[in-house]
Amino acid sequence: MMKTKEFIEAVKEMRTCQCAYFRTRRSVELQKAKASERKVDEMIREMNESPVLF
Structure with a gap:
């Protein structure tokens, strides 16, 4: 499962690009x-495909 921090960093990189x-x-x-x-x-x-367990 992906971490929130990874996602935030990816979005920051996207916006910079x-x-x-x-x-x-x-x-x-x-x-x-x-x-x-x-x-x-x-x-x-x-x-969206990963089930949320808790």
């Missing part, structure tokens, strides 16, 4: 932003 892209509009930054968004999306999918 997104801001960098919108600041520069460089394709390298866009690729980083998309990769970080996929990572966060996967984490959300995992959270």
Whole structure:
């Protein structure tokens, strides 16, 4: 099961990458932003599939 801290750090990284892209509009930054968004999306999918025990 994923830890909350991991998720928060992933979201922070995603937002940093997104801001960098919108600041520069460089394709390298866009690729980083998309990769970080996929990572966060996967984490959300995992959270939705994991049963909450308590």
